[in-house]
Amino acid sequence: MVVDGGSIITPKGFSAGGLHCGLKKTERHDIGAIVCEVVATAAAVYTTSVFQAAPLKVTRESLVDGKLRAIVVNSGNANACTGQQGEADAYAMRAEMARQLGVAEKDVAVASTGVIGELLKMDCVQSGIEALPLRLRQDEGGAEDFTQAILTTDLVKKEACVSVVVDGKDVIIAGAAKGSGMIHPNMATMLAFMTTDANIDQAALQQLMRQATDLTFNMITVDGDTSTNDMLVSMASGLAGNQALDSSHPDWAAFAKAFTYVCQKLAMAIARDGEGATRLVEVVVHGAVSDHSARVIAKTVVGSSLVKTAVFGADANWGRIIAAVGRAGEPVNPDQVDVQLGAISVLEGSRPVAFDEEAALVYLKGDTVRIFVDLHGGEGQATAWGCDLTYDYVRINAAYRT
Known part of the structure; x- marks a missing residue:
């Protein structure tokens, strides 16, 4: 409690x-x-x-x-x-x-x-x-x-x-x-x-x-x-x-x-509370070959600078998400990945899904953005957290000592 x-x-x-x-x-x-x-x-x-x-x-x-x-x-x-x-x-x-x-x-x-x-x-x-x-x-x-x-x-x-x-x-x-x-x-x-x-x-x-x-x-x-x-x-x-x-x-x-x-x-x-952040980003991975694999993939996605900047810009660019999944170095079948932004499905079976861009824009402007990735390859699952990457992050760290 x-x-x-x-x-x-x-x-x-x-x-x-x-x-x-x-x-x-x-x-x-x-x-x-x-x-x-x-x-x-x-x-x-x-x-x-x-x-x-x-x-x-x-x-x-x-x-x-x-x-x-x-x-x-x-x-x-x-x-x-x-x-x-x-x-x-x-x-x-x-x-x-x-x-x-x-x-x-x-x-x-x-x-x-x-x-x-x-x-x-x-x-x-x-x-x-x-x-x-x-x-x-x-x-x-x-x-x-x-x-x-x-x-x-x-x-x-x-x-x-x-x-x-x-x-x-x-x-x-x-x-x-x-x-x-x-x-x-x-x-x-x-x-x-x-x-x-x-x-x-x-x-x-x-x-x-x-x-x-x-x-x-x-x-x-x-x-x-x-x-x-x-x-x-x-x-x-x-x-x-x-x-x-x-x-x-x-x-x-x-x-x-x-x-x-x-x-x-x-x-x-x-x-x-990440420096300069405007949103919390949560990445949930299901269907990995193991929990360890899911953790690696989830953290790769949430740590991607391109994913982080897309969230900052409220851009439903799911290509950046699968690019991060693909470079995580873990086993993934590239023909069976699903991706959702909140409740909005943008990818099913690694194929684009028509979605409401305006609804996605509104969702991505919220305080918390949840990205769901289902790999359909096993029972492994994990959740990672991060934030968007903003202009203020650069400003804060460019002058950290001064």
Whole structure:
């Protein structure tokens, strides 16, 4: 069940906060934290880029034992490709956050997002972390401050929160994310954080995160670029009081479905908020030889610059869709493909279908455009999300550093 008004601090045991410390040129928040009042079971997945930012190295080390108390996050600077000094700065962030909270350094994770290749202004970071404990709150104000602190070119915050019954108890799962450009996760610049008060086995949480990520965050794209800083971190306080969850638990399927739902909502929000975007694009592929094949094809279509610009121009150019299907490198019978734009059929059995161009124009001007592709070649299916490609995307990224 969706929790109206829920946020990252709705699960029992969590507080959050954020403030402006001077990393951003404007007065927008640029440093924040999520803190658990108990040692939380934790897990994470990371970017597959070979250029991994310093905070990822620190967080990997913190998560060796699968436990965390806090996550400290800055925006405005990615602390990526910054050499030994960048690593030292990430460790210093962890150490100072631990000192302020009175917890072990290994119980603190670090995340950063922003411009690549510039050293952090550590005087600003230091003062920001020193001020954070007094900004931590267990109400919506704290959650709001945190979600604002992690944004870069994002226009809106991304949040989701649900409840699910486990062992007769209400368990809450919540998430917050940022991401607008450099979005093509292979794990978008994407950071996501999830909290839950479920009592859950660490290995089960890690496995669930990987599975949910493959179906959600790894199925979005804005521009085809994978960041150096992509990270999804989850903390479970265990304060809901349920019996420990793992795949053998009778309520595991319900919990996993709810967890994946939160991931999907965050992923879709990132895609919709793509830099300069005016529309969310959803591509649904059926009839592939496998789910993996369907995922590759769906993401190829939604990531096609020509498909994205056709959606921006409200042009029902289905030729761009089948061109993307054909170059995806997956098995496809070129004589039996169907394509629909919403409810409007434009291709059946790989043959053009007469359709109402005006109706297609109206549909493509809507907030969400759904493209359905049926390959009639098997049982594989998948859904991918992206956005249109607009003039504003070029404008925003042509002057990102200035």
